[in-house]
Amino acid sequence: MTKFIRAVALDLDGTIIGPDEQISSGTAKAVSRLAKLVPVFINTGRERWEVKRYGTELGLTSPQVCDNGAVIIDPLSNWEPLWHALLGSEITTKVLEKIQRERLSFIATSGRESVQDISMALGREFARISVLDVKEDQADKIMTALSATTEIQVAKAWLPYNELWAVDCTQVGVDKGSAVRKVGNLLSIGTRHMACVGDSYNDLPMFRECGLSISMGGAPKSVEEEADFVVPPVTDDGLVEAIKDIILPRLEIGD
Secondary structure, three states, X not given: OOOOEOEEXXXXXXXXXXXXXXXXXXXXXXXXXXXXXXXXEEEOOOOHHHHHHHXXXXXXXXXXXXXXXXXXEEHHHOOEEEEEOOEOHHHHXXXXXXXXXXXXXXXXXXXXXXXXXXXXXXXXXXOEEEEEEEOHHHHHHHHHHHHOOOOEEEEEEEEOOOOXXXXXXXXXXXXXXXXXXHHHHHHOOOHHHEEEEEOOHHHHHHHHHOOEEXXXXXXXXHHHHHOOEEEOOHHHOHHHHXXXXXXXXXXXXXX
């Protein structure tokens, strides 16, 4: 078996944590063990403080990714941002006005704060704006409408804690795949030497970028089809199997 993996990217919701938003003891042990061997980083659409919470629990020390690739943070510097890509104030206003017209719930985050009040968000720069808690058919319609604003990139993600969907808006070219490249540059590791695990549409850019991709069971069919391997769902500790049976045997660890 070829040994080529030198770093690992992990989605959060539906991969590390389940619908209860907790890390199982088996998953915690497997990820912590892996992180002692190679750099492991969370790559999620969630906010910085959520990554800090779970990353601290797992003992992660490599650069971590939040806001669907728009913010990279450093656990060794009190989880402060190392890099971010912001949507300009004119673009955010266009997006927020569309959200306001449809009376949709949203969150806008800069990597340092989050805003859910439209009056406090208009005219400001943000790393990510997300429409929250919509059904999948509505998410598809929102993606189509927001895609008309060519200055943004949109992606949808399933929210396992309420079984609804979110639509994430970031700067053009910013997604989980671009984040893998950024972290790779920081670590001096090429993305072909990375493995990744995820479960939703916003993980596809990461799947396409990494040398090894693993889908959690229960992911949309098109997500599973793009992965090199499929493991059981998060509720059955699929990440433990991914690490033990697929990633660990392929680790390239220096002498």
